[in-house]
Amino acid sequence: MNKLLMTVMVVSAFPFLGNAQKVQKKNFEIIGEVKHLNPHDIVYLNYSAVVDSKYVYITDSSKIVNGKFHFSGYTEEPRPGMLKLYDPSKNLSVNEAFKSDSIDKRYIYIEKKKQIFAGEDSLRKSKMLASTLNDEVDSFSHALAPKMDIYDSLMKKSKDSTMSKEEQRNLGIAMDALITSMLNMEEEYVKTHPNSFQSLDFLYQLPFSADEIKKMTPYFEKMSDEIKKSMRGIEYAQRIARAAKINVGMVAPDFVQNDVNGKPIRLSDFKGRWVLVDFWASWCVPCRAENPNVVKTYNDFKDKNFTIIGVSLDTDKSKWLKAIADDKLSWTEVSDLKAKNQAAEIYGVDAIPANFLIDPNGHIVKMDLRGHELREALEKLL
Numbered sequence: 001m002n003k004l005l006m007t008v009m010v011v012s013a014f015p016f017l018g019n020a021q022k023v024q025k026k027n028f029e030i031i032g033e034v035k036h037l038n039p040h041d042i043v044y045l046n047y048s049a050v051v052d053s054k055y056v057y058i059t060d061s062s063k064i065v066n067g068k069f070h071f072s073g074y075t076e077e078p079r080p081g082m083l084k085l086y087d088p089s090k091n092l093s094v095n096e097a098f099k100s101d102s103i104d105k106r107y108i109y110i111e112k113k114k115q116i117f118a119g120e121d122s123l124r125k126s127k128m129l130a131s132t133l134n135d136e137v138d139s140f141s142h143a144l145a146p147k148m149d150i151y152d153s154l155m156k157k158s159k160d161s162t163m164s165k166e167e168q169r170n171l172g173i174a175m176d177a178l179i180t181s182m183l184n185m186e187e188e189y190v191k192t193h194p195n196s197f198q199s200l201d202f203l204y205q206l207p208f209s210a211d212e213i214k215k216m217t218p219y220f221e222k223m224s225d226e227i228k229k230s231m232r233g234i235e236y237a238q239r240i241a242r243a244a245k246i247n248v249g250m251v252a253p254d255f256v257q258n259d260v261n262g263k264p265i266r267l268s269d270f271k272g273r274w275v276l277v278d279f280w281a282s283w284c285v286p287c288r289a290e291n292p293n294v295v296k297t298y299n300d301f302k303d304k305n306f307t308i309i310g311v312s313l314d315t316d317k318s319k320w321l322k323a324i325a326d327d328k329l330s331w332t333e334v335s336d337l338k339a340k341n342q343a344a345e346i347y348g349v350d351a352i353p354a355n356f357l358i359d360p361n362g363h364i365v366k367m368d369l370r371g372h373e374l375r376e377a378l379e380k381l382l
Helices: 132-158 165-192 197-205 210-221 231-243 285-301 317-327 342-346 372-381
Strands: 028-034 042-051 054-063 068-073 079-086 105-110 114-119 256-259 264-266 274-280 306-312 332-335 354-358 364-367
Touching (some): 042 068, 054 068, 105 114, 105 132, 132 165, 165 197, 165 210, 197 210, 210 231, 274 285, 274 342, 274 372, 285 306, 285 372, 317 332, 354 372, 364 372
Parallel strands (some): 028 114, 306 332
Antiparallel strands (some): 042 054, 079 105, 274 354, 354 364
16 A cells, blocks of 8 residues: 555544444445455455545445445545455454555555446455546556565564664665655656656655655646645645745744653753754654664764754653663654644654754754764754
8 A cells, every 4th residue: 555655654543433433425335346356255344435425434344235335425536445255254353454465455546436346266366446546546556566565564574573783874875775666656647647646645745845845746737627726735735835934044942841751841952052952752663763863863963052952742741751862862752742743843843753953043043854864964054
């Protein structure tokens, strides 16, 4: 599923309505005609609809009758979804079954029309008929598949608690390079498919640094009015406007969050010093891989009027504190421990790691410094 592409994307939860959907006139229908499916299995459909200009997360299910299943509902615009096959005979709960890598599933786009989903013996090998949008999705997914296999393998390795610091660092570097190559594929797709809703979703996932804003905004402006006026399109336009307020040369917006001891810390408390505002999280593999570089640079420059404020996007304080201890982060760390971190919202941070280097007068001088870039910048500026 290519929705996973990210540096590490910051994901917001949708309101959850279970199997219920607000009463609306139904405007889409999916008729599944997949032969040779087990008649005792159940097909689930997960998708985020747009209802009354709000995202609503929907989980629906359908029994298989004579190789056929059926879904219908309402959405104000095309939305991505996932079909999954559940086998009740395995005596696993739905949630447990869907954690398996081997589960039969298929990524689709739901459009405002009657759609036929057809195949021979599995959801994975079936496809949506007479759908240009879904054909485009399939073509891109096929091209991306080899990289996704590598991504899945690296993600499995990242869960190995016995890895050394050096192994973690090398894993982070490998994952960073892989994600960059996948994002490049998404970027190329956006350039060549200006009227695809998948392009808008890809555009929304690309790293949102100042350079990316300048580069990708023209592609958004070339998209059709239908796409730009969609919920996601409006959000992207708002993101451009918000991000335009956060750029090199601008005054860094102030914010306040509690440190590890519950003490309120303001960015403005550090005025008069060089400050790196570093957004990260304990669960962010690239962030953790970057931390050794940041720690070394901090130790080399902390006596030269330089410091760091780490802003964690964690919601679990114990995991946040453990990561601080494990990675030996000795600078000021803050977090509001909310699903939507307020400081990240202010700075337009949608992917981590992300950082902003601020001068003693409170102006942003550099953004998104990685690896040796932070050290090189400080050597020139301090």
